[in-house]
Amino acid sequence: xxxxxxxxxxxxxxxxxxxxxxxxxxxxxxxxxxxxxxxxxxxxxxxxxxxxxxxxxxxxxxxxxxxxxxxxxxxxxxxxxxxxxxxxxxxxxxxxxxxxxxxxxxxxxxxxxxxxxxxxxxxxxxxxxxxxxxxxxxxxxxxxxxxxxxxxxxxxxxxxxxxxxxxxxxxxxxxxxxxxxxxxxxxxxxxxxxxxxxxxxxxxxxxxxxxxxxxxxxxxxxxxxxxxxxxxxxxxxxxxxxxxxxxxxxxxxxxxxxxxxxxxxxxxxxxxxxxxxxxxxxxxxxxxxxxxxxxxxxxxxxxxxxxxxx
Amino acid sequence: xxxxxxxxxxxxxxxxxxxxxxxxxxxxxxxxxxxxxxxxxxxxxxxxxxxxxxxxxxxxxxxxxxxxxxxxxxxxxxxxxxxxxxxxxxxxxxxxxxxxxxxxxxxxxxxxxxxxxxxxxxxxxxxxxxxxxxxxxxxxxxxxxxxxxxxxxxxxxxxxxxxxxxxxxxxxxxxxxxxxxxxxxxxxxxxxxxxxxxxxxxxxxxxxxxxxxxxxxxxxxx
Numbered sequence: 001x002x003x004x005x006x007x008x009x010x011x012x013x014x015x016x017x018x019x020x021x022x023x024x025x026x027x028x029x030x031x032x033x034x035x036x037x038x039x040x041x042x043x044x045x046x047x048x049x050x051x052x053x054x055x056x057x058x059x060x061x062x063x064x065x066x067x068x069x070x071x072x073x074x075x076x077x078x079x080x081x082x083x084x085x086x087x088x089x090x091x092x093x094x095x096x097x098x099x100x101x102x103x104x105x106x107x108x109x110x111x112x113x114x115x116x117x118x119x120x121x122x123x124x125x126x127x128x129x130x131x132x133x134x135x136x137x138x139x140x141x142x143x144x145x146x147x148x149x150x151x152x153x154x155x156x157x158x159x160x161x162x163x164x165x166x167x168x169x170x171x172x173x174x175x176x177x178x179x180x181x182x183x184x185x186x187x188x189x190x191x192x193x194x195x196x197x198x199x200x201x202x203x204x205x206x207x208x209x210x211x212x213x214x215x216x217x218x219x220x221x222x223x224x225x226x227x228x229x230x231x232x233x234x235x236x237x238x239x240x241x242x243x244x245x246x247x248x249x250x251x252x253x254x255x256x257x258x259x260x261x262x263x264x265x266x267x268x269x270x271x272x273x274x275x276x277x278x279x280x281x282x283x284x285x286x287x288x289x290x291x292x293x294x295x296x297x298x299x300x301x302x303x304x305x306x307x308x309x310x
Numbered sequence: 311x312x313x314x315x316x317x318x319x320x321x322x323x324x325x326x327x328x329x330x331x332x333x334x335x336x337x338x339x340x341x342x343x344x345x346x347x348x349x350x351x352x353x354x355x356x357x358x359x360x361x362x363x364x365x366x367x368x369x370x371x372x373x374x375x376x377x378x379x380x381x382x383x384x385x386x387x388x389x390x391x392x393x394x395x396x397x398x399x400x401x402x403x404x405x406x407x408x409x410x411x412x413x414x415x416x417x418x419x420x421x422x423x424x425x426x427x428x429x430x431x432x433x434x435x436x437x438x439x440x441x442x443x444x445x446x447x448x449x450x451x452x453x454x455x456x457x458x459x460x461x462x463x464x465x466x467x468x469x470x471x472x473x474x475x476x477x478x479x480x481x482x483x484x485x486x487x488x489x490x491x492x493x494x495x496x497x498x499x500x501x502x503x504x505x506x507x508x509x510x511x512x513x514x515x516x517x518x519x520x521x522x523x524x525x526x527x528x529x530x531x532x
Contacts, residue, residue: 137407137411137444146400149400151400151403151407152407153406153407153410155406155410156403156406156407156410157403159402159403159406160399160400160402160403163399163402164399175384175387175388176370176373176375176384178383178384178387179375179380179381179383179384179387180375182377182380182383183375183376183377183380186377186379186380187361219361
C-alpha cells in the first residue's frame with residue numbers, strides 16, 4: 001500500500017490490525033480541507049491514497065474510508081473504487097418555492113449530504129443558460145449536479161441519491177416493498193395533475209378537479225392508515241414525494257378559498273402533515289406561511305383574474 | 311428459481327404489457343400468461359390492481375405489482391441474470407430518465423395524434439416528431455444501453471412497432487428516417503432480435519385492432 005500526499009494540510013494516520021488469517025482490515029483517517037479552508041486555498045485539497053491488494057486469492061482486503069465530512073463504512077476493495085465519487089461535489093439548481101426542488105432538498109437533508117444550493121429565477125438569462133446546458137430536454141428545475149454530472153427529473157434524482165448515498169435509506173431493502181413504494185410514487189406523480197387543476201381552474205372544471213382531489217386524498221388516507229410516515233417509522237421516498245402537500249397544499253386551499261383536506265375527513269393525513277413538518281430534517285427547510293401565501297396568491301391572479309374567480 | 315410462481319396478467323395489444331413480457335423472456339424467467347378482457351374485468355385483476363384496474367399486473371408468489379416501469383425494476387432486482395439496468399448509478403439515472411421521458415411526453419402526444427383530428431392532431435404529431443428527435447440525440451452505441459439489450463430498449467423499443475402502425479392509420483409521418491437515422495436503425499435492430507421479435511403481436515392483427523378502436527373513439531366523441 002502506497003500513499004501520495006497532495007496538498008499542504010491534513011493528517012494521514014493509518015493503522016492496520018490483523019483480524020484473522022484471511023482478512024486484513026485497514027482503517028484510514030483522512031482530514032480533508034474544510035469547505036471554509038477551500039475558500040482560502042482555492043481548489044480543494046485532495047488526498048490520493050493508492051491501495052494495492054497483494055493478498056493471495058480468497059482473501060478480502062477490507063477498507064474503511066472516512067473523512068471529517070463523510071464516513072463510507074467498511075468496504076471491500078472493489079467497492080472502494082466505486083465510492084470515491086460519493087465524496088464529490090454536490091450542487092442543486094432550484095427555483096423558489098418549487099415543490100419538486102424541495103423534494104431534493106429534503107432528501108439531501110435527511111441523508112445528511114453536503115450540497116450547495118444554487119437558487120435562480122426563470123427570467124434571469126444566466127440561470128436559464130445553466131438549465132439549458134444541464135437539462136436540455138426539459139429546461140426545468142430541479143437539476144442535481146454531482147461532480148459536474150447533471151441529473152434531471154425529481155423522481156430520477158431521488159433514486160440516484162438513494163443509490164449513491166445509501167445511508168438513511170428512503171426505500172425499503174426488500175425488492176417487493178421497494179416496488180410497492182415506487183408504485184405509490186408513480187401514483188402520486190400521475191395524480192398531481194388533479195391538484196394542479198384544483199389550483200388553476202374555476203367553474204365546472206374546478207368542481208371536477210375538487211372531486212378528483214378528494215378521491216386521491218381518500219386513497220392516500222387509506223395508505224397512511226395509522227403509520228407515522230408513509231415510509232413507516234421514518235421518512236421514505238413517498239413522504240418526500242408527497243411532502244409538497246405538507247409544504248403548501250394548505251396555502252393553496254386558502255388561496256383558492258376551498259378546504260378539502262380537513263381533519264374530520266382525513267385524520268391520518270392531517271397527522272402525517274404535522275409529523276412531516278416537525279421532522280428535524282424538514283422543519284428547517286420549510287418556507288413560512290405568509291411568503292407562500294403571497295407567492296400562490298400572485299400566481300393564481302396571473303392565471304385567474306379576480307373578476308373571473310368564483 | 312424453481313418452485314416460484316410468476317404470473318403476468320396482460321392484454322395482447324398493450325405495449326406496456328409487452329415491456330414486461332420482454333423483460334421476463336430476456337431474463338429467461340418462467341411465467342404464466344393470463345389474457346385479460348378489459349371490457350369485462352376479472353375478479354383477479356380487480357383484486358390485484360384495485361387502484362388502476364389495468365394491465366400489466368405481475369404476480370410473484372401471490373404478491374401483485376402494477377405499473378410497467380415499476381414492474382421492470384422489480385424484475386431486474388429480483389432476477390439478477392442478464393441485468394437490464396446499468397450498474398453505475400449515473401448510467402441508471404439516464405436509463406430511468408429516458409424511460410420516463412417516453413411515458414410522460416411521447417405517449418400522450420402519440421395518443422392525441424392517433425385519436426384526435428384537425429389542428430389538435432397536427433400539433434400533437436409535431437410534438438411526437440420533436441420528442442423522437444430528442445430521443446435520437448440520447449442514443450449512445452448500438453442500443454440505448456450500449457451494446458446489449460437493456461432497460462431503455464425494453465421500455466421504449468415498442469415505439470418502433472406501434473408508431474408505424476399509427477402512421478399508416480392516420481397518414482402522418484412521425485419517424486423521419488432522414489432526421490432520425492439512429493433511432494430508426496435502432497428500432498429495426500431491436501425488433502429483429504429473436505427474443506424480442508417472438509413476443510410481438512402480429513402486425514395485421516394489431517393494425518386492425520387499432521383501426522377499430524380509433525373508429526369507436528372518433529364516432530363516440532361529440
